[in-house]
Amino acid sequence: MRAPYRAYPAKDGTVHFVPFIRVRVGKKRAPQITRVFEAIVDSGASDCIFPDAVALAIGIKLESGKKEQRNGIGGSQDVWIHPVQLYVGAEILEINAAFAKSLPVAGILGRIGFFEHFKITFDPSTDPPGLELERIYKT
Amino acid sequence: MKMKRNAQIDARVAALLDAPLNAWIALSDDETRLVAHGATYQDVVNKLDEIGDDSSVILKTPPSWLPLAV
Numbered sequence: 001m002r003a004p005y006r007a008y009p010a011k012d013g014t015v016h017f018v019p020f021i022r023v024r025v026g027k028k029r030a031p032q033i034t035r036v037f038e039a040i041v042d043s044g045a046s047d048c049i050f051p052d053a054v055a056l057a058i059g060i061k062l063e064s065g066k067k068e069q070r071n072g073i074g075g076s077q078d079v080w081i082h083p084v085q086l087y088v089g090a091e092i093l094e095i096n097a098a099f100a101k102s103l104p105v106a107g108i109l110g111r112i113g114f115f116e117h118f119k120i121t122f123d124p125s126t127d128p129p130g131l132e133l134e135r136i137y138k139t
Numbered sequence: 140m141k142m143k144r145n146a147q148i149d150a151r152v153a154a155l156l157d158a159p160l161n162a163w164i165a166l167s168d169d170e171t172r173l174v175a176h177g178a179t180y181q182d183v184v185n186k187l188d189e190i191g192d193d194s195s196v197i198l199k200t201p202p203s204w205l206p207l208a209v
Contacts, residue, residue, distance in 0.1 A: 006170075007148045009156050009204045015148065016206055022196055035165075035184055037197040042209060051199065053163070053180035073208045106163075106180075106199040108209055128148065 001089045004130040006038060017128050023107060024087035025054055028094065032058040033087070039107025041120065041131060046070070047112040048086065048095055049079060051103040058084070062099055070098060077102060086113065091135055093117050147171055161202045165195040 005017035019041040026033035034057050039050075049070065052062045065080035079098035086093040086109075095113035109115075121132040150171035158164045158173050163183045165175040174195045175186035183197055201207065 007151050008207070009152045010206065011204050015152055018207060034180075035187070035193075035195075035197050037199075040207070040209060045209070051180075057180055057184070103209075104199070104201045104207070105209060106197060 001133045002130055003133070004126075004128050007128070019122065019131050020105075021088070021109070021131070021133075023109070025050060025058060025097070025107075026085040026087065026092075027058040027060060028083045028085055030059065033085075034058060037106045039109050040105050041109045041114070043111065043115060043120075045108045045110030047098055047110045048114050049098045049100055049103060049108040049110065051106065052099055052101050054107070055080075055082065055099045060084075060099070062101075065099065068098065070100070088114075088118075088133070091117070155198075155200065156204075158200050160200050160204075162200050163197060164200055165192070165197050168194040168196065170196065 003021045006020040008016045008018050010016050020038040022036050023039045024034050024036055055062045060082050062080050065082040068079050069076050070079050077100055079100045081096050081098055084097045086095050119134040119136050123130055154173040159176055162176050163180045165183050165187055167174050175183050177183045
Protein backbone atom coordinates (compact mmCIF):
# COMPACT_ATOMS: atom_id res chain seq x y z
CA MET A 1 0.00 0.00 0.00
CA ARG A 2 1.37 3.37 -0.99
CA ALA A 3 0.04 6.63 0.37
CA PRO A 4 1.11 10.14 -0.53
CA TYR A 5 1.98 12.50 2.27
CA ARG A 6 -0.88 14.89 2.97
CA ALA A 7 -0.53 18.63 2.43
CA TYR A 8 -0.89 20.85 5.46
CA PRO A 9 -0.81 24.64 5.32
CA ALA A 10 1.90 26.58 7.09
CA LYS A 11 1.62 30.06 8.51
CA ASP A 12 4.00 31.54 5.94
CA GLY A 13 1.84 30.41 3.01
CA THR A 14 3.94 27.39 2.19
CA VAL A 15 2.80 23.79 2.42
CA HIS A 16 4.10 20.99 4.60
CA PHE A 17 3.80 17.41 3.45
CA VAL A 18 3.04 15.14 6.39
CA PRO A 19 2.82 11.32 6.52
CA PHE A 20 -0.87 11.03 7.38
CA ILE A 21 -2.75 7.93 6.28
CA ARG A 22 -6.41 6.96 6.40
CA VAL A 23 -7.44 4.53 9.12
CA ARG A 24 -10.47 3.42 11.06
CA VAL A 25 -10.69 2.13 14.62
CA GLY A 26 -13.18 -0.45 15.80
CA LYS A 27 -14.18 -1.84 19.13
CA LYS A 28 -12.91 -5.35 19.66
CA ARG A 29 -15.58 -8.03 19.40
CA ALA A 30 -18.24 -5.39 18.65
CA PRO A 31 -19.72 -3.80 15.55
CA GLN A 32 -18.82 -0.20 16.43
CA ILE A 33 -16.30 1.33 14.06
CA THR A 34 -15.27 4.91 13.34
CA ARG A 35 -15.52 6.74 10.09
CA VAL A 36 -12.32 6.98 8.06
CA PHE A 37 -9.95 9.51 9.57
CA GLU A 38 -6.38 10.71 9.06
CA ALA A 39 -3.68 9.59 11.51
CA ILE A 40 -0.02 10.52 11.45
CA VAL A 41 2.63 7.83 11.00
CA ASP A 42 5.14 8.65 13.72
CA SER A 43 8.15 6.43 14.39
CA GLY A 44 8.94 8.54 17.44
CA ALA A 45 5.73 7.55 19.16
CA SER A 46 5.94 4.49 21.36
CA ASP A 47 2.47 3.27 20.50
CA CYS A 48 -0.78 4.24 18.82
CA ILE A 49 -2.64 7.10 20.47
CA PHE A 50 -6.08 8.43 19.68
CA PRO A 51 -8.19 11.17 21.23
CA ASP A 52 -10.95 10.31 23.67
CA ALA A 53 -13.51 11.20 20.98
CA VAL A 54 -12.49 8.09 19.07
CA ALA A 55 -13.02 5.93 22.16
CA LEU A 56 -16.41 7.53 22.72
CA ALA A 57 -17.40 6.97 19.09
CA ILE A 58 -16.93 3.23 19.38
CA GLY A 59 -18.52 2.85 22.78
CA ILE A 60 -15.41 2.66 24.92
CA LYS A 61 -15.51 4.30 28.34
CA LEU A 62 -12.17 6.08 28.40
CA GLU A 63 -11.30 5.77 32.06
CA SER A 64 -12.29 2.10 32.28
CA GLY A 65 -8.97 1.20 30.66
CA LYS A 66 -5.58 0.76 32.28
CA LYS A 67 -4.22 4.20 33.13
CA GLU A 68 -0.69 5.04 32.02
CA GLN A 69 1.24 8.17 31.08
CA ARG A 70 2.97 9.25 27.89
CA ASN A 71 5.63 11.90 27.39
CA GLY A 72 5.27 14.25 24.48
CA ILE A 73 6.77 17.50 23.36
CA GLY A 74 4.26 19.38 25.50
CA GLY A 75 4.91 17.33 28.62
CA SER A 76 3.35 14.19 30.00
CA GLN A 77 -0.30 13.27 29.98
CA ASP A 78 -2.52 10.46 31.15
CA VAL A 79 -3.69 7.86 28.67
CA TRP A 80 -5.96 4.86 29.02
CA ILE A 81 -5.23 1.60 27.23
CA HIS A 82 -7.94 -0.32 25.41
CA PRO A 83 -7.85 -3.25 22.98
CA VAL A 84 -9.15 -2.15 19.57
CA GLN A 85 -9.05 -3.11 15.94
CA LEU A 86 -7.05 -0.79 13.71
CA TYR A 87 -8.11 -0.82 10.05
CA VAL A 88 -5.30 0.11 7.65
CA GLY A 89 -6.25 -0.42 4.04
CA ALA A 90 -7.36 -4.04 3.84
CA GLU A 91 -5.51 -4.98 7.02
CA ILE A 92 -7.19 -5.33 10.40
CA LEU A 93 -4.77 -5.19 13.31
CA GLU A 94 -5.63 -6.23 16.85
CA ILE A 95 -3.82 -3.70 19.00
CA ASN A 96 -3.78 -2.13 22.42
CA ALA A 97 -4.22 1.60 21.79
CA ALA A 98 -3.74 4.52 24.13
CA PHE A 99 -6.48 7.13 24.36
CA ALA A 100 -5.78 10.66 25.54
CA LYS A 101 -7.98 13.57 26.52
CA SER A 102 -5.93 16.02 24.46
CA LEU A 103 -4.31 15.38 21.11
CA PRO A 104 -3.64 17.84 18.26
CA VAL A 105 -4.39 15.24 15.58
CA ALA A 106 -7.02 12.53 15.14
CA GLY A 107 -4.52 9.74 15.62
CA ILE A 108 -0.85 8.85 16.06
CA LEU A 109 0.42 5.55 14.67
CA GLY A 110 3.49 4.52 16.64
CA ARG A 111 5.90 1.65 16.98
CA ILE A 112 3.84 -0.75 19.09
CA GLY A 113 0.64 -1.60 17.29
CA PHE A 114 1.59 -0.13 13.93
CA PHE A 115 5.27 -0.17 12.96
CA GLU A 116 5.62 -3.71 14.30
CA HIS A 117 3.16 -4.86 11.64
CA PHE A 118 4.63 -3.16 8.57
CA LYS A 119 7.87 -2.62 6.75
CA ILE A 120 7.57 1.11 6.14
CA THR A 121 9.49 3.13 3.59
CA PHE A 122 9.35 6.90 3.79
CA ASP A 123 10.08 7.93 0.24
CA PRO A 124 10.94 11.59 -0.38
CA SER A 125 11.97 10.93 -3.99
CA THR A 126 8.44 11.24 -5.36
CA ASP A 127 6.52 14.45 -5.73
CA PRO A 128 4.60 14.68 -3.47
CA PRO A 129 6.53 12.34 -1.20
CA GLY A 130 4.86 9.21 0.04
CA LEU A 131 5.17 6.17 2.21
CA GLU A 132 4.99 2.52 1.33
CA LEU A 133 3.54 0.01 3.76
CA GLU A 134 4.27 -3.68 3.40
CA ARG A 135 2.55 -5.96 5.90
CA ILE A 136 4.90 -8.25 7.78
CA TYR A 137 4.08 -11.30 9.85
CA LYS A 138 6.40 -12.27 12.66
CA THR A 139 6.87 -15.94 13.43
CA MET B 140 12.39 20.24 0.18
CA LYS B 141 10.39 22.05 -2.48
CA MET B 142 7.43 20.14 -3.87
CA LYS B 143 5.25 20.71 -6.87
CA ARG B 144 1.75 21.78 -5.96
CA ASN B 145 -1.06 20.59 -8.14
CA ALA B 146 -4.70 21.70 -8.18
CA GLN B 147 -5.80 18.93 -5.82
CA ILE B 148 -3.15 19.81 -3.26
CA ASP B 149 -3.98 23.51 -3.55
CA ALA B 150 -7.69 22.72 -3.07
CA ARG B 151 -6.94 20.64 0.02
CA VAL B 152 -4.83 23.39 1.50
CA ALA B 153 -7.54 25.97 0.74
CA ALA B 154 -10.17 23.76 2.36
CA LEU B 155 -8.03 23.36 5.46
CA LEU B 156 -7.44 27.11 5.67
CA ASP B 157 -11.23 27.63 5.46
CA ALA B 158 -11.81 25.18 8.29
CA PRO B 159 -12.01 26.23 11.93
CA LEU B 160 -8.92 25.58 14.02
CA ASN B 161 -8.89 23.13 16.90
CA ALA B 162 -11.96 21.45 15.48
CA TRP B 163 -13.07 18.24 13.83
CA ILE B 164 -13.68 18.50 10.11
CA ALA B 165 -14.59 16.31 7.15
CA LEU B 166 -13.05 16.67 3.73
CA SER B 167 -14.56 15.17 0.61
CA ASP B 168 -13.09 11.84 -0.48
CA ASP B 169 -10.83 13.63 -2.98
CA GLU B 170 -9.83 16.02 -0.16
CA THR B 171 -10.68 19.13 -2.17
CA ARG B 172 -13.78 20.35 -0.28
CA LEU B 173 -14.67 21.05 3.31
CA VAL B 174 -17.86 19.03 3.83
CA ALA B 175 -18.54 19.45 7.54
CA HIS B 176 -17.02 20.74 10.73
CA GLY B 177 -17.85 20.71 14.39
CA ALA B 178 -16.47 20.96 17.88
CA THR B 179 -16.47 17.20 18.34
CA TYR B 180 -15.95 14.09 16.25
CA GLN B 181 -19.58 13.17 16.83
CA ASP B 182 -20.79 16.59 15.58
CA VAL B 183 -19.07 15.91 12.28
CA VAL B 184 -20.38 12.36 12.04
CA ASN B 185 -23.91 13.61 12.73
CA LYS B 186 -23.61 16.18 9.93
CA LEU B 187 -22.30 13.56 7.52
CA ASP B 188 -25.16 11.26 8.48
CA GLU B 189 -27.67 14.07 7.84
CA ILE B 190 -26.43 14.58 4.29
CA GLY B 191 -25.97 10.87 3.62
CA ASP B 192 -22.23 11.19 3.15
CA ASP B 193 -20.28 8.00 3.82
CA SER B 194 -17.11 8.74 1.87
CA SER B 195 -15.61 11.83 3.46
CA VAL B 196 -12.47 11.63 5.55
CA ILE B 197 -12.35 13.10 9.03
CA LEU B 198 -9.45 15.15 10.41
CA LYS B 199 -8.72 17.10 13.54
CA THR B 200 -7.37 20.56 12.87
CA PRO B 201 -4.61 21.82 15.17
CA PRO B 202 -4.84 24.97 17.30
CA SER B 203 -2.75 26.76 14.68
CA TRP B 204 -1.01 25.87 11.44
CA LEU B 205 2.40 25.51 12.99
CA PRO B 206 4.61 22.62 11.91
CA LEU B 207 3.56 19.47 13.76
CA ALA B 208 5.70 17.96 16.49
CA VAL B 209 3.69 15.31 18.28
